[in-house]
Structures are given as C-alpha cells and as structure tokens.
Amino acid sequence: MQQQKTLISEAARPKMIAKTALLIVSNPNHIGKILPSLTKQVNKTLYIQLLSALSSPLGSFCPEIFNVWPKFTQTISGIYAQTLQFEDLDVRVLLSGLKYKNVEYIKTRQPIDLVVFDKCYPEDDITNFIKTRIPSITDSYSILLGDSGEFEEPTVDATRDYNVYKHSVLGGTFDRLHTAHKLLLTEAALRATEKVTVGVTVENMLGSKTLWELIEPLENRINGVKDFLEDINPEIIHNVVPISDMYGPAKDDPTMDVIVVSSETERGGVKVNEMRCKCGLQPLKIVTVDLINDPNPSPHEEIKVSSSTRRIRTLGKVIQAITPKAHLTEKPYIIGLTGGICSGKSGVGRRLAELGAYHIDCDKVAHFVYEPGKPAYNKIVETFGKEVVGENGEINRKEIGAIVFKDPKQLQKLNSIVWPAIVEEVQERIRKSNADVVVMEAAILLGAGWNKHCHEVWATVIPPDVALQRLQERNKLSLEDAKSRLAAQIDNKKYIEAANVVFYSLWDTETTKKQVDKAWELLLERIKCINT
Numbered sequence: 001m002q003q004q005k006t007l008i009s010e011a012a013r014p015k016m017i018a019k020t021a022l023l024i025v026s027n028p029n030h031i032g033k034i035l036p037s038l039t040k041q042v043n044k045t046l047y048i049q050l051l052s053a054l055s056s057p058l059g060s061f062c063p064e065i066f067n068v069w070p071k072f073t074q075t076i077s078g079i080y081a082q083t084l085q086f087e088d089l090d091v092r093v094l095l096s097g098l099k100y101k102n103v104e105y106i107k108t109r110q111p112i113d114l115v116v117f118d119k120c121y122p123e124d125d126i127t128n129f130i131k132t133r134i135p136s137i138t139d140s141y142s143i144l145l146g147d148s149g150e151f152e153e154p155t156v157d158a159t160r161d162y163n164v165y166k167h168s169v170l171g172g173t174f175d176r177l178h179t180a181h182k183l184l185l186t187e188a189a190l191r192a193t194e195k196v197t198v199g200v201t202v203e204n205m206l207g208s209k210t211l212w213e214l215i216e217p218l219e220n221r222i223n224g225v226k227d228f229l230e231d232i233n234p235e236i237i238h239n240v241v242p243i244s245d246m247y248g249p250a251k252d253d254p255t256m257d258v259i260v261v262s263s264e265t266e267r268g269g270v271k272v273n274e275m276r277c278k279c280g281l282q283p284l285k286i287v288t289v290d291l292i293n294d295p296n297p298s299p300h301e302e303i304k305v306s307s308s309t310r311r312i313r314t315l316g317k318v319i320q321a322i323t324p325k326a327h328l329t330e331k332p333y334i335i336g337l338t339g340g341i342c343s344g345k346s347g348v349g350r351r352l353a354e355l356g357a358y359h360i361d362c363d364k365v366a367h368f369v370y371e372p373g374k375p376a377y378n379k380i381v382e383t384f385g386k387e388v389v390g391e392n393g394e395i396n397r398k399e400i401g402a403i404v405f406k407d408p409k410q411l412q413k414l415n416s417i418v419w420p421a422i423v424e425e426v427q428e429r430i431r432k433s434n435a436d437v438v439v440m441e442a443a444i445l446l447g448a449g450w451n452k453h454c455h456e457v458w459a460t461v462i463p464p465d466v467a468l469q470r471l472q473e474r475n476k477l478s479l480e481d482a483k484s485r486l487a488a489q490i491d492n493k494k495y496i497e498a499a500n501v502v503f504y505s506l507w508d509t510e511t512t513k514k515q516v517d518k519a520w521e522l523l524l525e526r527i528k529c530i531n532t
C-alpha cells in the first residue's frame with residue numbers, strides 16, 4: 001500500500017483556502033505545532049475530533065479515562081488553550097465520539113472541505129476513512145497530513161469530581177462566543193446525560209459592560225450557543241432561553257442537577273442555590289471552571305479572554321457589510337463620518353486627513369453657505385425676515401436658533417434651505433479635489449439622509465456620561481444645558497446600527513489613533529479590491 005507523505009508545509013497547501021476543516025487528532029498535546037500553518041488554510045471553522053475516541057480503522061486507543069466523559073475536560077481545555085491566539089477561527093472540539101461508545105460517524109453542521117490528520121496514514125485507509133466516516137464531506141475536499149501525532153495518555157486531575165448528571169445548567173451573555181464560553185458549554189455537555197439548559201442575558205442586564213452597544217442581539221447570541229451545542233453534542237437536548245436576572249430557570253427547575261460556573265461567577269452559583277433552598281428545592285452541584293487568560297491583551301483590554309476585548313478588537317474593522325450603491329461612482333470613495341456631540345469626530349477626521357483622505361467638515365461648510373452672497377443666505381432672509389440678519393450683515397445664528405428650536409416646522413424650513421446648499425457645496429469641493437478618498441464629517445449625516453451620498457458610514461461613539469462631561473468642559477456648559485443638548489441627539493445604538501465601521505474614543509487619543517489607522521489600512525485594501 002502506498003504511503004502518502006504529504007506534510008503540512010508550504011508545498012502541500014491546497015490551492016483554495018478552505019472554509020471549514022476537520023482535524024483528526026491522535027495527539028491532542030501537539031495541536032499547537034500544526035495550527036500556525038493550518039490557520040492559513042482555513043478561514044472559518046475548525047472542527048477537532050480526537051481519533052483516539054473513535055472506533056476507527058486508522059487505529060483506536062481506549063484507555064480507561066474514555067469511560068468517564070468529564071475526565072476529558074483537561075484534555076479539551078488543553079486543546080482549546082493551544083488555539084487561543086487564533087481567535088478569528090471558530091474552533092469546535094466534537095464530543096459525540098467521547099461520550100458514546102462505538103460512534104462511527106463524525107457529524108458536523110458545516111460541510112467539510114479540508115480534512116487534516118496529525119499523522120501519516122496509508123492513502124487508501126485515509127480515503128476509506130473519509131468516505132465512510134465523514135458524511136458532511138464536500139465533493140472537492142482536500143487532505144493534509146501532519147507529523148505530530150503519537151498518542152499520549154491524557155492527564156487527569158485526580159482531585160476533581162467527575163460525576164455525570166441528567167441535566168446541567170449555566171448562564172451568560174455569550175456575546176461573540178469565545179474559547180472560555182466554549183469550555184463552559186463543553187463542561188456542561190460533558191456533565192449531562194440528557195439535557196443542557198443555558199440562560200442568555202437580555203438587554204437590561206448589559207448596560208454596565210464595556211461597549212455594550214456592540215453586543216450582538218439576543219437572538220444571535222442564543223443561536224450562537226445553540227449552534228455550538230448542536231455541533232459538539234447533538235445527542236442531548238439543548239434548552240437555550242433568555243434570562244432577565246442572574247437566576248433564570250435555575251432558581252426553580254426541580255429537574256436540574258448541576259450548574260457550571262467560572263471562578264468569577266461561582267458566587268452566582270451559590271446565590272442560585274440560596275434561592276433554590278428558599279423554594280424548597282435541592283441545591284445544584286456547582287462545577288467551577290478556571291478562568292482562561294488572553295494570550296496578548298493590550299492596554300484597556302481585559303487580562304482574561306472576554307467578549308469586551310473582542311468588541312474592542314472590532315473597532316476600526318468592518319462590523320457591517322458594505323452594500324454597494326449603484327448611483328455612486330467608484331472614485332472618489334466617500335466615507336461619511338458621524339457620531340454624537342463630543343464623540344471625537346473631528347479628531348478622527350483630522351487623523352484621516354493626515355493619512356491622505358480629503359476631509360470635509362460639514363459644520364464648516366454650513367457656516368460657509370450662510371455667509372452673505374453664498375447660496376443659502378438670500379433664501380434664509382426671504383423666509384425668516386430681516387430680523388435674523390445682524391448688524392454686521394451676517395445671519396445671526398443665535399437668533400435663528402431661537403426661532404427654529406422651539407418650532408419643528410420652522411426647523412424643517414431652515415433645513416430644506418441649508419441642507420441642499422451644503423450638499424451642493426460639498427460636491428463642488430469633492431469635484432475640485434480630485435481625491436481618491438473623501439471623508440465627509442457631519443453630526444447630522446444620518447438625520448439629513450446624507451449617508452446615501454457615501455460608500456460607507458463610519459461612526460464615533462462614547463458613553464453618554466463621558467459625552468456629558470466632555471461637553472461641559474469643552475463648551476463651558478452647565479450640567480442642565482449639556483444634558484438637554486445630549487437629549488436632543490440620536491443615541492449611540494442608532495449610530496452603530498447605521499455604521500460599517502465604529503470608533504470608540506473613550507481612552508487616550510493614541511488608542512483612538514490606532515483604531516483610525518487600522519480602519520484606514522483596511523479601507524485601502526478594500527478599495528484596491530474594488531479597483532482591480
């Protein structure tokens with residue numbers, strides 16, 4: 001039989017990057033050796049199946065620990081720990097082969113287009129294995145073979161309790177499902193013979209979290225948890241429900257046996273039990289998982305792996321697909337930059353100008369079109385009367401503000417004069433600039449509907465309490481005045497919903513600059529793709 005010698009190396013790379021790969025592992029301790037090159041070949045999901053847990057023609061090992069599922073916790077934590085630095089890859093360690101004897105098929109929800117073995121096997125055996133064991137394989141799959149797999153006995157912590165129960169429970173926000181979440185869910189699945197219940201926090205529990213506005217909608221978070229559990233252990237029931245307090249269904253469900261927490265939420269587990277006692281129910285067994293630390297936290301990021309860090313890392317990147325607008329020409333590429341008062345728009349605009357964009361501040365353009373002899377001047381005087389003209393012949397903006405801010409109809413009239421004049425002036429400046437990239441900065445971008453003139457919308461946000469403080473300091477306003485200015489604008493969530501890219505100027509200006517520099521670099525790549 002001919003031995004296939006392909007190793008994971010530059011030469012052996014399949015031509016296409018796979019969306020989903022399945023790694024069949026005989027040595028879970030050495031996955032870290034394969035991952036750096038493997039992560040260049042797969043860009044979405046990496047399933048991991050321990051070969052040693054399968055009855056397989058490629059060889060099967062069945063040491064004593066495979067009869068007690070929760071003993072896998074340490075092995076699986078070890079596997080995930082080796083994947084931590086590849087956070088863009090969705091890694092999923094499959095449990096069915098571990099929990100149930102004589103499992104023959106490796107079932108995955110995503111179709112597999114690359115199969116990787118950490119060891120060389122005869123070619124015929126591999127082909128046969130793939131055909132008979134992986135029903136979700138695509139027609140055009142590729143194979144890679146590594147050379148790190150010789151089975152090593154997994155380590156087991158003899159002091160831990162490895163009991164299994166019918167029904168396990170856990171809770172969380174589960175925003176951007178990360179490695180620590182996956183380990184908690186895995187522990188819950190390993191402990192349960194029949195059912196896992198997961199409580200997912202609803203919006204009223206999220207307000208204190210960093211960048212809470214970027215937390216995914218409840219439905220997405222629930223679906224993320226369900227999808228993961230269905231992949232790793234489809235054989236048990238997954239009951240994933242919204243919770244609006246820290247107890248969720250765990251406070252009064254008599255069928256639950258065990259709650260899985262981390263060392264930071266252990267106290268929550270104890271409180272759940274206190275509540276159960278009040279309801280006359282048995283306390284839940286508490287299984288505590290250690291905290292997992294982030295391999296490379298930056299300043300302002302948490303030491304532990306966390307969803308907040310993942311949210312921070314999206315700043316400057318595209319968070320919402322960019323819809324092509326057929327009515328816009330490819331060049332210049334126009335970015336609409338918007339955000340609330342004192343959110344840092346001007347700072348971001350200035351940095352983009354330093355990087356090479358043609359920056360137009362629409363506030364300044366508005367001042368320009370009000371000037372005597374400029375497009376809006378005569379119409380404003382015709383509409384609002386000579387009273388709005390000051391002694392110097394210029395429009396008195398305070399005077400006109402007093403008229404329009406107490407009467408929405410008058411405001412609408414003013415906007416219908418000034419907005420088109422601004423757009424016309426902006427377009428004229430863009431034409432003259434001959435720029436490749438234009439940044440059109442406007443607080444009212446969304447309200448005025450100017451986003452239709454932009455290829456992308458970028459938004460700056462800060463928490464309302466910080467905006468309040470900055471506004472008082474910068475504009476020398478009283479607390480009351482600053483509050484009413486803030487109350488009049490749309491909230492951060494609306495900006496974020498409309499934005500393709502978001503900046504958060506909460507920290508020092510250097511951190512904001514880094515977000516902008518990243519956004520610029522990624523933008524240039526995008527535009528290059530469009531132009532080539």
Ligand SMILES: CC(C)(COP(=O)(O)OP(=O)(O)OC[C@H]1O[C@@H](n2cnc3c(N)ncnc32)[C@H](O)[C@@H]1O)[C@@H](O)C(=O)NCCC(=O)NCCS
Pocket residue numbers: 169170171172173174175180181184198199201243245246247248249250259260261262263264265266268269272289290291292293304305306307
């Ligand atoms: C109130 C709760 C649910 C809110 O969840 P939280 O916002 O903390 O969720 P988050 O998505 O951040 O984390 C979910 C779970 O993963 C754990 N976790 C998060 N990061 C890490 C990490 N780096 N390492 C280990 N565990 C981690 C959390 O401690 C938590 O147990 C939670 O904190 C809690 O008190 N849980 C214990 C009680 C419980 O489970 N109640 C609901 C039962 S249905």
Ligand SMILES: Nc1ncnc2c1ncn2[C@@H]1O[C@H](COP(=O)(O)OP(=O)(O)OP(=O)(O)O)[C@@H](O)[C@H]1O
Pocket residue numbers: 339340341342343344345346347348443460470474505506507508509510512
């Ligand atoms: N990253 C940052 N860290 C600390 N302070 C900042 C940061 N960015 C901006 N600021 C401060 O916040 C205030 C508002 O910034 P800036 O003027 O850029 O906001 P803006 O969105 O353009 O405001 P407006 O629309 O109200 O004119 C300024 O006083 C600025 O110094």
